[in-house]
Amino acid sequence: MPNTIRILAVDDEPVFRFLLEKQLRDIGYTVHTAVDGLQALELLEQQPIDLILSDLVMPRMDGLALIEEVQKRKAAPPIIVITAHGSVESAVEAMRRGAYDYLEKPYQPDDLRITIKRAIDYQHIVRENEQIKGLLSDRYTFQSVVTVNAAMKQVLELAARVAAARQTTVAIYGESGSGKEVLARAIHFAGKGLPAEFVAVNCAAIPEHLMESELFGHVRGAFTGADRDREGKFSLARKGTILLDEIGDMPLALQAKLLRVLQERVFEKIGSNTPIPVSCRVIVATNRSLAELVAAGRFREDLYHRINVFPLTIPPLCQRKDDIPILCDHILEQLRQHLGKPLPGISPQAMEVMLNYRWPGNVRELRNCLERAAILTDNELIRPAHLALAGASPGAAEPAADGDRVSYHLSLSPEELSLDALTEQILDVTLQRCGGNKSKAAQLLKVNRKAFYRA
Known part of the structure; x- marks a missing residue:
């Protein structure tokens, strides 16, 4: 399979330019040549180039000026500087201005081949990541x-x-x-x-x-x-x-x-x-x-x-609890897409539990908590029992057990008080007390297990 990589070799010395072109063609690259920076820019206007190999010291436009001009272009090809032995400082300056790497003359053929391959691989990764970059930047x-x-x-x-x-x-x-x-x-x-x-x-x-x-x-x-x-x-x-x-x-x-x-x-x-x-x-x-x-x-x-x-x-999240409701909305929207579930929302009792919780793991813990709750729900509001927050206050309704008897401390306002509301809270807190075990909670309340799916 022929190599489709196009390399532009820029050097004002005819002999070196000829030898470099031969080395590159022997490897299998398509090669174009230029005698200085100005001619290189003209060639860049005429045809696509994947990589530039350039000397630093050249008439009319030197390598540093060429680097600066190439860097102004969209999707600029990587540049490898080839410099005389002992000119490391100049090569470092070239890299400061945007060169990918440099080689010192005289170099070994393997060093040329490896350096070019790295630069090409890097450029491929950059191009392949352009779409990812757009998604991430959003x-x-x-x-x-x-x-x-x-x-x-x-x-x-x-x-x-x-x-x-x-x-x-x-x-x-x-x-x-x-x-x-x-x-x-x-x-x-x-x-x-x-x-x-x-x-x-x-x-x-x-x-x-x-x-x-x-x-x-x-x-x-x-x-x-x-x-x-x-x-x-x-x-x-x-x-x-x-x-x-x-x-x-x-x-x-x-x-x-x-x-x-x-x-x-x-x-x-x-x-x-x-x-x-x-x-x-x-x-x-x-x-x-x-x-x-x-x-x-x-x-x-x-x-x-x-x-x-x-x-x-x-x-920390405990010092900005006013963010918890809006963060919950944002996370649930992401989970709807991730899990493919409607996720109607969060019950007032569950939200109160979250507002009263310390959140030692901050936003990461909040997200993990909601993801677990979203998996446990069956197209219903997220309730306190779904949250499984260690040491969290149960919020508006809290059960206190005494043997087989369970008492409930409810904080419904007169406007909220109704048989349905009382039933919902009793089911919620009992399920929480039983660690989410619907069969155990149903046995404790002496009701059918299906009551917990209807609530």
Whole structure:
């Protein structure tokens, strides 16, 4: 099967250009050539190009100027810079401006082949993810964060302001399940011109001896078992966003290296002395107090001040209970599509239970609770017995057992008082007391089990 990849080779030296063209054709690529940046731009106007290999020093328009012009184009092809030995600083500058990677002359044919393959694979992934990107950008926006709470609205306003400042490190604080990653993604997709690369790293889930390689990558032979080069998360994020979640659990030794990355905006793979520029936005998140960790000597103070440039604190759900009804509506709408059930809604008694509950797991726990309740319901209102919240107050009606006798403390208003309302509440609280077991509840009340389906 013929290779359909089209490569544009740009170099002002005829001999090198000829040799490069031959190498590329031998691999199987379709090759076009240009003597400088201006001719390269003319060729880009005439035909589609999948990748550009370019020298840096050329007459009329050099490689850096070519990179800047190509980056202005929609769906710009990746650019690999080929530079003379000893010009690493120039190559790093080229990557700062948007080049994918660079090769030093003289290079090995295998290095050329591998670098091109990586760039092409990366471009394919970007193109395939364009549709996903559109879906995610609609889902993760500040407008998609459901809230009526004043404190939460202020957090969103601050996040919207910092979204345009890509070089500013953002620190997001909040309890587990409060939506830190959702907010980080909203910041990412709100940034102008950001591609779909959002890379989340859970610092608490990676073994300490693997974390440096996970973040920065390594070269072949860097340590025992490193049989090939490996890209780290910072490389994968590229011009997107890297989220360092649970930053408080990062080992102290690695904190020093992260501080250098944030200050100098470069990093090095394990086993390499070649600096690689950091072009991604950095967001950190934690459910712990970094200030307390600093005081305890478990977090570097200089790193704390470096990442705490723009702090955002998400209030826990227990401090914004005015959001619970609107969040329930939003989650139920998603569950209707996910489960294919009508899900009429939530009973007043169940809503009261939720409003009185502490929600230690925050919005994540609320969603999980409603998903379980939605599965248990049979096209009926969600009732307290469906919620299964440990230690939750049963709300408007609460049973108190004494042997085989059960007393009920009801709080119906005179306007609500009716035989049907009383019956419904008695069935609800008895079912809750029996842990959702309809047969046991029916036996306790001495009624037919079907009564619980009609209620």
